[in-house]
Amino acid sequence: MEESGIRGKLEERESNDMPSTPPIDQVSHLALDIGGSLIKVVYFSSDCNCSVDDDQDKRLPEKNLGIASANRNYCTLSGRLNFAKFETHKIDDCLEFISSKQLHRCGIQMNSDGWQHEALECDKNIIKATGGGAFKFANLFKEKLGVSLDKVDEMNSLVAGANFLLKAVSSEAFTYRDGQKEYEQIDHNDLYPYLLVNIGSGVGMIKVDGDKKFERVSGTSVGGGTFWGLGKLLTKCKSFDDLLELSHKGNNRVIDMLVGDIYGGMDYTKIGLSSTAIASSFGKAISENKELEDYRPEDVARSLLRMISNNIGQIAYLNALRFGLKRIFFGGFFIRGHAYTMDTISVAVNFWSKGEAKATFLRHEGFLGALGAFLSYKGHGLDGLMTHQQVDSLPKSVCWNGDELRSSVFGNLNENGSIECSVQLSN
Amino acid sequence: MEESGIRGKLEERESNDMPSTPPIDQVSHLALDIGGSLIKVVYFSSDCNCSVDDDQDKRLPEKNLGIASANRNYCTLSGRLNFAKFETHKIDDCLEFISSKQLHRCGIQMNSDGWQHEALECDKNIIKATGGGAFKFANLFKEKLGVSLDKVDEMNSLVAGANFLLKAVSSEAFTYRDGQKEYEQIDHNDLYPYLLVNIGSGVGMIKVDGDKKFERVSGTSVGGGTFWGLGKLLTKCKSFDDLLELSHKGNNRVIDMLVGDIYGGMDYTKIGLSSTAIASSFGKAISENKELEDYRPEDVARSLLRMISNNIGQIAYLNALRFGLKRIFFGGFFIRGHAYTMDTISVAVNFWSKGEAKATFLRHEGFLGALGAFLSYKGHGLDGLMTHQQVDSLPKSVCWNGDELRSSVFGNLNENGSIECSVQLSN
Numbered sequence: 001m002e003e004s005g006i007r008g009k010l011e012e013r014e015s016n017d018m019p020s021t022p023p024i025d026q027v028s029h030l031a032l033d034i035g036g037s038l039i040k041v042v043y044f045s046s047d048c049n050c051s052v053d054d055d056q057d058k059r060l061p062e063k064n065l066g067i068a069s070a071n072r073n074y075c076t077l078s079g080r081l082n083f084a085k086f087e088t089h090k091i092d093d094c095l096e097f098i099s100s101k102q103l104h105r106c107g108i109q110m111n112s113d114g115w116q117h118e119a120l121e122c123d124k125n126i127i128k129a130t131g132g133g134a135f136k137f138a139n140l141f142k143e144k145l146g147v148s149l150d151k152v153d154e155m156n157s158l159v160a161g162a163n164f165l166l167k168a169v170s171s172e173a174f175t176y177r178d179g180q181k182e183y184e185q186i187d188h189n190d191l192y193p194y195l196l197v198n199i200g201s202g203v204g205m206i207k208v209d210g211d212k213k214f215e216r217v218s219g220t221s222v223g224g225g226t227f228w229g230l231g232k233l234l235t236k237c238k239s240f241d242d243l244l245e246l247s248h249k250g251n252n253r254v255i256d257m258l259v260g261d262i263y264g265g266m267d268y269t270k271i272g273l274s275s276t277a278i279a280s281s282f283g284k285a286i287s288e289n290k291e292l293e294d295y296r297p298e299d300v301a302r303s304l305l306r307m308i309s310n311n312i313g314q315i316a317y318l319n320a321l322r323f324g325l326k327r328i329f330f331g332g333f334f335i336r337g338h339a340y341t342m343d344t345i346s347v348a349v350n351f352w353s354k355g356e357a358k359a360t361f362l363r364h365e366g367f368l369g370a371l372g373a374f375l376s377y378k379g380h381g382l383d384g385l386m387t388h389q390q391v392d393s394l395p396k397s398v399c400w401n402g403d404e405l406r407s408s409v410f411g412n413l414n415e416n417g418s419i420e421c422s423v424q425l426s427n
Numbered sequence: 428m429e430e431s432g433i434r435g436k437l438e439e440r441e442s443n444d445m446p447s448t449p450p451i452d453q454v455s456h457l458a459l460d461i462g463g464s465l466i467k468v469v470y471f472s473s474d475c476n477c478s479v480d481d482d483q484d485k486r487l488p489e490k491n492l493g494i495a496s497a498n499r500n501y502c503t504l505s506g507r508l509n510f511a512k513f514e515t516h517k518i519d520d521c522l523e524f525i526s527s528k529q530l531h532r533c534g535i536q537m538n539s540d541g542w543q544h545e546a547l548e549c550d551k552n553i554i555k556a557t558g559g560g561a562f563k564f565a566n567l568f569k570e571k572l573g574v575s576l577d578k579v580d581e582m583n584s585l586v587a588g589a590n591f592l593l594k595a596v597s598s599e600a601f602t603y604r605d606g607q608k609e610y611e612q613i614d615h616n617d618l619y620p621y622l623l624v625n626i627g628s629g630v631g632m633i634k635v636d637g638d639k640k641f642e643r644v645s646g647t648s649v650g651g652g653t654f655w656g657l658g659k660l661l662t663k664c665k666s667f668d669d670l671l672e673l674s675h676k677g678n679n680r681v682i683d684m685l686v687g688d689i690y691g692g693m694d695y696t697k698i699g700l701s702s703t704a705i706a707s708s709f710g711k712a713i714s715e716n717k718e719l720e721d722y723r724p725e726d727v728a729r730s731l732l733r734m735i736s737n738n739i740g741q742i743a744y745l746n747a748l749r750f751g752l753k754r755i756f757f758g759g760f761f762i763r764g765h766a767y768t769m770d771t772i773s774v775a776v777n778f779w780s781k782g783e784a785k786a787t788f789l790r791h792e793g794f795l796g797a798l799g800a801f802l803s804y805k806g807h808g809l810d811g812l813m814t815h816q817q818v819d820s821l822p823k824s825v826c827w828n829g830d831e832l833r834s835s836v837f838g839n840l841n842e843n844g845s846i847e848c849s850v851q852l853s854n
Contacts, residue, residue: 036689036706037713089714132689153697201684201707218745218779222649222738225684225710233661233712233719233727240713257628257652262463262559270580279463279559280628283652285660286464286667287516292660292719300660311649311738318645318745352645 030103031377032149033157033369034133036201037225037240038333039086039094040370043103046079080418081374083367085333088133095144104147126150128373130157155206157372159214162196162331164375165364169419173329173360176342177350184360195325197316198368199332201225205319218319220312224334227308234304235297243301244338250302255295257283281307302340309341313348313359320357328359333366364419457530458804459576460584460796461560463628464652464667465760466513466521467797470530473506507845508801510794512760515560522571531574553577555800557584582633584799586641589623589758591802592791596846600756600787603769611787622752624743625795626759628652632746645746647739651761654735661731662724670728671765677729682722684710708734729767736768740775740786747784755786760793791846 029044086094098104104125127141129149138149165172166186173184196206196214203223208214228240237243253276259268260275261284267275282303285295292300312330320328328349335341342361349359364371456471513521525531531552554568556576565576592599593613600611623633623641630650635641655667664670680703686695687702688711694702709730712722719727739757747755755776762768769788776786791798 036684036710087714132686132691132693132695135693136689136691154695155697201689201710201713202705218741220738220741221683221705221708221710222734223707223710225707225713226734229682229684229707229709229712230657233709233722236718255656256648257463257656259559262563262628264559264563266562268559268581270582278629278648280650280652280656281648282656282660283463283628283648283650285656286628286652287514291663295660307649307653311647314645314647315742315745318742318749321749322745 030098030127031370031374032127032129032131032134033154033367033373034091034129034131034137035088035333035369036132037088037228038200038366039088039091039133040131040333040367041084041086041094041097041103042367042370042374043082043084043101044079044374045082080420081371082418083364083370085366091133091137091140095141099145104145128152128376130154130369130373152373152376154369155204155214155216156212157369157376158196158198158204158331159206159208159212159372160375161364161368161371161373162208162329162362163191163211164371165362165368166191166329169364172363174363175358175360176339176346178343179339191327193323193325194327194329195316195320195323196368197312197328197330197332199223199312199330199334203312203315203332203334205316207319207323207325217323218315220315222308222311224332227304227334231301231304234292234300237297237301241336244305244336244341246298247301247305248298248338248340250296250298250300252278252299252303252306254299255284255303256281256306257286278306278310281310305341306344308334309344310348313345314352316345316359317349317352317357321353326357328357329362330359331362331365331368335361335365337363337365457525457554458797458801459554459556459558459561460581460794460800461518461556461558461564462515462760462796463559464515464655465627465793466515466518466560467558467760467794468511468513468521468524468530469794469797469801470509470511470528471506471801472509507847508798509845510791510797512793518560518564518567522568526572531572555579555803557581557796557800579800579803581796582631582641582643583639584796584803585623585625585631585758586633586635586639586799587802588791588795588798588800589635589756589789590618590638591798592789592795593618593756596791599790601790602785602787603766603773605770606766620750620752621754621756622743622747622750623795624739624755624757624759626650626739626757626761630739630742630759630761632743634746634750634752644750645742647742649735649738651759654731654761658728658731661719661727664724664728668763671732671763671768673725674728674732675725675765675767677723677725677727679705679726679730679733681726682711682730683708683733684713705733705737708737732768733771735761736771737775740772741779743772743786744776744779744784748780753784755784756789757786758789758792758795762788762792764790764792 031042033040084097086097104127125145125147127147127149129141130152131154134149134151138151141147141149167188171183173186174181175184176182192213193207193209195217196208198204198206201224203220204216205218206214207217224240228243231237231243235243235246237246256278257280258275259273259277259279260266262279263275265275267273273279316328316330320326330342330345335345342359346359349357362368458469460467511524513524531554552572552574554574554576556568557579558581561576561578565578568574568576594615598610600613601608602611603609619640620634620636622644623635625631625633628651630647631643632645633641634644651667655670658664658670662670662673664673683705684707685702686700686704686706687693689706690702692702694700700706743755743757747753757769757772762772769786773786776784789795
C-alpha cells in the first residue's frame with residue numbers, strides 16, 4: 001500500500017508543474033532555498049566516476065521512474081550531498097561561492113569516455129530554487145551567473161525535503177530532553193500524518209498527510225527573524241550564532257517576571273503554575289529603574305530565546321491538537337542544533353500537552369526547503385535520488401549505499417553534515 | 428433553567444471558601460487586584476444616605492440571598508463603583524490613596540440615626556484582595572494601614588467580575604473593527620460558554636461555563652508586561668501609556684519583515700499571504716546595518732504592539748477552536764481601550780478563524796479581578812450587588828436603578844468609568 005501510494009505521488013509529481021526534462025548537459029547539481037534571512041545551498045559532489053550498472057532495468061521499472069526513453073545507459077555516481085548557508089543580505093558571498101566552485105555549471109554528461117561529472121560550458125543552466133528570494137533575486141542570478149532560477153513552491157519543497165529525510169536517512173529524527181538526544185526510529189508506514197513546523201525568519205506550520213499531500217494550517221511571525229532582529233537591537237550581537245551562544249550563558253530570571261515574583265515567592269498551585277514559571281516575558285523590566293545597558297546581554301538573549309521557543313512550542317502544540325497529530329517535527333534554521341532551544345521547545349510541547357505530545361527535531365533541520373528543491377530536478381541527474389523514496393523499505397537500496405550509507409550518515413554528520421549517497425543516471 | 432442555575436451557583440458560593448460574615452462595622456467598600464504590573468482598585472462611594480425599603484421581602488426571597496437572619500432592616504444605598512489603578516512598584520502611592528480617602532475604614536453601620544455610610548474607627552478591617560500581590564504585600568498592608576488582606580482566588584475573581592459586567596452593565600461588551608466600536612447585546616441565556624482572555628502582565632485564558640464554573644485552559648507569558656518591559660528597554664519610554672501613544676504614530680513596516688520583502692514585493696498567494704502580511708516580526712532588523720538608535724521609537728513600539736496583539740489573538744483563537752467557543756472576551760489592562768490594539772487583536776482572530784470567530788472587548792477590561800474580589804464580600808454591605816445577578820432579567824431590578832443605571836453607565840463611562848449603582852443593606 002505504502003509503496004504504491006508513493007508511486008502514485010511520484011506519478012503525480014511527473015505530471016504537475018515540473019518543467020520538461022532539460023538536456024543532460026543542463027542539469028545542475030545545485031539547489032537553493034533563498035529565505036528572508038538565510039540562503040540554504042544543497043549541492044552534490046561526486047568522489048568517483050560513473051560505473052555502468054547493468055541490472056538497473058530489473059530493479060527500477062521504467063514506469064516507476066517515469067523515464068520515457070527506451071534505449072538507455074545507466075550509471076551510478078557515488079558522492080555526497082553537501083550543505084552550505086549564507087546570510088541573504090550577503091548574497092554576493094553566496095554568488096561568489098557558487099561561482100568559485102562552478103556549481104552552477106556542474107552537471108553530468110556522457111562523452112566518448114563514458115559518464116563524466118564535470119563543469120559544463122553552457123549558458124542555459126537552470127537552478128532549482130525555492131523561498132521568496134527565488135523571485136526576488138532571479139535577475140541577480142541571471143546577471144551575475146548567467147543562470148535561470150527555476151522556482152519551486154516553498155511548501156512543496158519543505159514537505160518533500162522533510163519526507164525525504166525522514167524516510168531516507170537513518171538517525172535523522174531525535175527528541176531532546178535535559179541535554180539528552182534520543183534518536184527516533186521512524187516507521188515509514190506510520191509516518192503520516194504529522195505536523196511540520198519550519199522555523200525560519202517566520203514560522204510555517206504544515207499538516208503533512210503524505211508525499212505532496214499537505215496543507216499549511218498555521219504559522220507565526222514570531223520566529224528566527226524575531227530572535228535575531230530583536231536580539232541584535234537589544235544586545236548589539238553581530239551574528240545569529242553569537243546571539244545563540246550568548247543566550248547559553250544567560251539567566252532569564254533576571255528579566256522575566258516569574259510567578260513567584262508576583263506571588264511573593266509562592267507557587268500558584270491551583271492552576272498548576274510553579275513559582276519559577278514565567279508569568280511575563282521581560283516583565284521584570286517594567287518595575288526596575290534599569291535601562292537596557294544595565295542588563296547583561298546574555299540575560300536578555302536568554303529571555304528572548306525562551307520567549308520565542310516557548311511561544312512556537314505552544315502554537316505548534318495547539319495546532320497538532322486541533323488536527324489530532326501526535327508527532328511534531330521541528331525544522332528550520334532557528335534551531336541550529338542548539339541544546340537550549342530544543343530543550344525549551346520540548347518543555348513547551350510537553351507542558352501544554354500535559355505529556356501527550358512531543359517535539360521531534362531533524363538533523364538537517366535548516367535544509368528541508370533546499371533539499372526539496374534539489375529533489376524536484378527531474379530527469380537524468382537525480383532520478384536516482386528520487387527513486388530512493390520508492391525503495392526505502394529494502395535494506396540495501398539500489399541507489400543508496402544501503403547500510404554503508406546509514407552508518408556513514410550517522411558517523412559523519414557531526415563533522416560536516418553531508419550525506420553520502422549515489423545518484424542514478426540515464427540518458 | 429438559567430435562573431435556577433445561577434441561584435445554584437450562588438448557593439455554592441455561600442458554602443465555599445468565603446470567610447464567615449464579618450460584623451457590619453468591618454465591612455469595607457474597597458477591593459484590590461494586585462498584579463505584577465498594576466494594582467487595580469474598586470471602591471464604592473455613596474451619594475446619599477440610606478432609605479429603608481419595605482418591599483424587599485417580596486422581591487428578594489430569603490433563600491435566594493442566603494441571608495439567615497429572620498429580623499432585619501433593609502436599606503438601599505445609592506452611589507457608584509469607582510475605579511483606580513496604580514503601578515505595583517509604586518505601591519506606596521496606592522497606600523497613600525487608600526489612606527487619604529480612608530477607604531480602608533469606610534463601611535456601613537447602623538446607629539441611632541439609622542444606616543450610615545461613614546468612616547469607621549476599627550482596627551480589624553479586612554479588605555478583599557486578589558492577584559499575586561495579595562500574598563506578596565499582605566504584611567505591608569497590615570503594617571501601613573492596619574488592615575488584613577482577605578485573599579480571593581485570582582481566577583474566581585476574574586470570572587466573577589466578567590460575568591457581573593456582562594450581565595449587569597448594558598453596553599459593556601463591544602466589537603472593534605476599522606476604528607468602529609459596535610456594542611454587543613448580550614443574551615443572558617446564551618452567554619455561556621465563552622473564552623475569557625485576561626491580558627495582564629501575562630495572559631490567562633479561561634473557559635467559562637457559568638457562574639463559578641470555569642477552567643483555566645491556557646495562557647502565554649507574552650503579554651502586557653512583555654510589551655511594556657521590552658518597550659521600555661527599546662524606546663526608553665517612561666510609562667505604558669506613553670508607549671501605547673507612541674505606537675499609534677509608528678509604522679511597523681520599517682522593522683517588520685513582510686511577505687513582500689521576502690518575495691520581492693509579491694504576494695505568496697498560494698497560501699493566502701499578502702505581500703503586506705508580517706512574515707517575521709522585527710525581521711527587517713537583521714539585514715540592515717542599523718542599531719537601535721537608528722530606528723524611530725514609534726516604529727519599534729508599533730512593531731512590538733502588533734507582534735504581541737497578533738500573538739495573543741492567535742493563541743486565543745486556537746483555544747476557542749479547541750473547545751468550540753464562538754465568543755472570545757478580552758479583558759485586562761493591556762488593552763486600555765487602545766484602538767490599534769483592539770483592531771490588531773480583532774484582525775488576528777478574524778484572520779486565523781477565517782471569519783468564524785470574533786473578538787469582543789469589555790469597557791471595564793482592566794477591573795475584572797478587582798470587581799470579582801469586590802463581589803466576594805458577603806453579608807450586609809454587598810448582598811444587594813450580588814443579587815443583581817439573580818434579577819438581571821427584570822427590566823428594573825430592585826437593587827439597581829434600572830433603566831437609569833443603564834443610561835448612566837452608557838453616558839458617563841467615558842468620563843471616569845464609574846458605574847452608578849445601589850447596594851442593599853440588611854442587618
